[in-house]
Amino acid sequence: xxxxxxxxxxxxxxxxxxxxxxxxxxxxxxxxxxxxxxxxxxxxxxxxxxxxxxxxxxxxxxxxxxxxxxxxxxxxxxxxxxxxxxxxxxxxxxxxxxxxxxxxxxxxxxxxxxxxxxxxxxxxxxxxxxxxxxxxxxxxxxxxxxxxxxxxxxxxxxxxxxxxxxxxxxxxxxxxxxxxxxxxxxxxxxxxxxxxxxxxxxxxxxxxxxxxxxxxxxxxxxxxxxxxxxxxxxxxxxxxxxxxxxxxxxxxxxxxxxxxxxxxxxxx
Amino acid sequence: xxxxxxxxxxxxxxxxxxxxxxxxxxxxxxxxxxxxxxxxxxxxxxxxxxxxxxxxxxxxxxxxxxxxxxxxxxxxxxxxxxxxxxxxxxxxxxxxxxxxxxxxxxxxxxxxxxxxxxxxxxxxxxxxxxxxxxxxxxxxxxxxxxxxxxxxxxxxxxxxxxxxxxxxxxxxxxxxxxxxxxxxxxxxxxxxxxxxxxxxxxxxxxxxxxxxxxxxxxxx
Numbered sequence: 001x002x003x004x005x006x007x008x009x010x011x012x013x014x015x016x017x018x019x020x021x022x023x024x025x026x027x028x029x030x031x032x033x034x035x036x037x038x039x040x041x042x043x044x045x046x047x048x049x050x051x052x053x054x055x056x057x058x059x060x061x062x063x064x065x066x067x068x069x070x071x072x073x074x075x076x077x078x079x080x081x082x083x084x085x086x087x088x089x090x091x092x093x094x095x096x097x098x099x100x101x102x103x104x105x106x107x108x109x110x111x112x113x114x115x116x117x118x119x120x121x122x123x124x125x126x127x128x129x130x131x132x133x134x135x136x137x138x139x140x141x142x143x144x145x146x147x148x149x150x151x152x153x154x155x156x157x158x159x160x161x162x163x164x165x166x167x168x169x170x171x172x173x174x175x176x177x178x179x180x181x182x183x184x185x186x187x188x189x190x191x192x193x194x195x196x197x198x199x200x201x202x203x204x205x206x207x208x209x210x211x212x213x214x215x216x217x218x219x220x221x222x223x224x225x226x227x228x229x230x231x232x233x234x235x236x237x238x239x240x241x242x243x244x245x246x247x248x249x250x251x252x253x254x255x256x257x258x259x260x261x262x263x264x265x266x267x268x
Numbered sequence: 269x270x271x272x273x274x275x276x277x278x279x280x281x282x283x284x285x286x287x288x289x290x291x292x293x294x295x296x297x298x299x300x301x302x303x304x305x306x307x308x309x310x311x312x313x314x315x316x317x318x319x320x321x322x323x324x325x326x327x328x329x330x331x332x333x334x335x336x337x338x339x340x341x342x343x344x345x346x347x348x349x350x351x352x353x354x355x356x357x358x359x360x361x362x363x364x365x366x367x368x369x370x371x372x373x374x375x376x377x378x379x380x381x382x383x384x385x386x387x388x389x390x391x392x393x394x395x396x397x398x399x400x401x402x403x404x405x406x407x408x409x410x411x412x413x414x415x416x417x418x419x420x421x422x423x424x425x426x427x428x429x430x431x432x433x434x435x436x437x438x439x440x441x442x443x444x445x446x447x448x449x450x451x452x453x454x455x456x457x458x459x460x461x462x463x464x465x466x467x468x469x470x471x472x473x474x475x476x477x478x479x480x481x482x483x484x485x486x487x488x
Contacts, residue, residue, distance in 0.1 A: 177359050183317065184418075185347030186374040187340075266339065 002173070003198065009166045010202040011209075014254065017159035018210035018246050020152045025242040026218065027148050031141045035105045038135055043067070043099040045128040046118055052098050055121075059113035062103040069097035095125055105138060156253070163257045170195045171265065188266055192258075199254045207250035211243045269295050269426065269458055270316065272484075274325035277308070277315055284323065285311045289484035291477060295425075298452045298472055299460045302487075303479035309462040312479065313430050316460065317349055318342045330425060347374060350419030350457070354431035356411040358403040364390070364414050365399045371422040389417040393447060409440025416447045426458040427451060433463070445470050 046052065055063050071094055079087050106114060111129045118127040171178065171192070181191035189196075218239065270293035277286040285308040293299055301309050314320040316329055327334040332345045350371070351357075358367045365386050372382040390396045393413040395406075403411055412432060419427050429448065433441035445467045451457045452472075466476065478487040 176357075177361065180357050180359055181370065181374070182343070183319070183346060183351055183357070184371045184374050185343045185345075185349075186370075187343055190374065 006166065006170055006195070006198050007202055007205075009169075010163060010199060010254065011206050013159040013162040014202055014206035014250060015209050015213075017152075017155050017253065018206055018250055019213055020148075020155045021249055022210055022214040022242065022246055023217075024145075024148045024152045025239075025245065026214070027141075027145050029242070031138075031145050034138060034141060038138060039064075039102065039105040042105060042130075042135075043101050044114065044118070044130075046098045046100055046124050047126040047128075048096045048098065048123045049125060050123045051096055052123065055100070058100075058102070058117050059106070059110050061106055061110065061114070064101040064103045067099040067101065069099060071096070105135070107142070108139065160253060160257050163254055164261055167195060167199075167258055167261050170198075171261075188262055192262065196258060199258055200251070203250040203254050204247075207243075207247040210246050210250070211239075214239060214242070214246070269293050269297070269330065270460070271328040272325065273327075275315070275322065275327050275484075276324035277311055277320060278323045279311075284482055286315075286479070286484060287482040288325070291484060291486065293458065293460065293475075295458055296452065296456050297458050297460075298449070298474040299458075300466050300474050300476045301460065301462045301479065302464060302466060302476060305464065307479040308482060309464075309479055310430050312484065313428055313460065313462045316426075316428055317346060317351060347371070347422070348425050350422070350424040350427040352412070352415050352419050352427065352429035352432045354434040356403070356408075356415045358411055358414060358418075360403055362402075363399070364395065364401050364403070364406070367403065367414060368418045368421050370418060371424075375422050377422075385421060386417075389421060392420075393417045394443075407440075409436050409443065412436060412440065412444055413447070416444060420447075420451055420455075420457075423455065424457060426460065429459065429461040429463075431463055432461065433465070433467075441467070442470070445472065 052066060052068075055066065057063055071091075074094065074097075075087060075090060078090070082090065100118075108131065111131050115127050115129050115131075118124055174191075174194075178188070178191040182188070270291075272289050272291050275286060275289040276284050278284045289312070301312060303309050311320060315322060315327060315334065318334055321337070322335050325335075330345060330348055332341060334342075334345075359370070362370070365383070368386045368389055369382045372385060377385075387396070387399070390399055393416060395410060395413055395417070398406060398410065398414075403414070406414065412435075416432070419429075427448065432444050432448070436444065448459050448461065449470060449472050452459045466474075476487045477484055
């Protein structure tokens, strides 16, 4: 009975923490997927006097591609109304136009940095970042992602506190056994083997339960969220990597809590 | 084996329980530590297995300097000792077999070796039929026999016993003394016993340390 009580008391905070973590992972995946889509469509326009030399990154974001816009097209559009001399002059005076594609979709703040950095390059005359059209939905998704991360951090902290409390209770309940084992030369780690086994069992059970919960949520996601948002979710939402992350977190957090307490007791 | 040099023990700085004790306990000795209640017999014994820190002086047990507070070394020392308590200190959640197995498990003996040793010891203490029982199902005398079996399990160099017969009737007491005497005579284990009632007529060849007002001296 005591064993079951300890198991449940350790499993409960772990499941809550892991479920929160799995929600964070899903949201991150959605945001990443959406970001990938909009990054492909998004480009910054730069106007230069002379041909633009290669730029590797701007404001910490790697440049994916710099695509020059054809000047011939622009000249062709206006040449019917101009004399040959004017066309020649236009060809000489017409600036160069470039579309700069980035590897990541920038935030509104980064856009401002990008604009400033590009303006510092001497031959760039004008930069258009299209900040007014900058994706509002993306900002909203990032906000949601950040909120969930903050919530997850709070739950994580609370779970660690609950876990350490539970481990401390176990040590208190088994104080006599621990002292008898230590009198016979058994280390603190040896005498706390039973709680370590409970922790590992709980961790494995919690990670399986959380993965199942995550799978159920993903399978029934249309019930939870609106069709507009569903369209943002990748069609193949494979979660193998995420399940591995959940498993690792399930093992890591209680283990760190346990060994942290062990070190504390040892120092005492 | 055990060497005390100007050993002083205290629970707080105001009063010393043991003061400036100097003595040597040799291999295969059978030692009784006696004295009136509260004179510091158990305190002295506790210091032998590192349960109590040394206030002043030096204490060596099996060449291990107990003034050095190294936890891992202390555990290795304890692995080489057997300890018997007045209140038995058996683990209530463990069966008798598991209790006796404890020092063997700490020593990482294989399961089959440990089980064979437990069977042999239980037969020796005449409790072979109680192998699967829990301590609560045993009488005081039986529990103390289990405690002695546990102390003998890993063939220690020294057995410390704190009032091992304090709670027992004469029959059980005699049995415990016989077990300790045999361990000393046949296995060559050094025995250090704290008691206020030294057994007579058991034929034990012993040395006796007496404690009076914090002074430890060897009584003839």
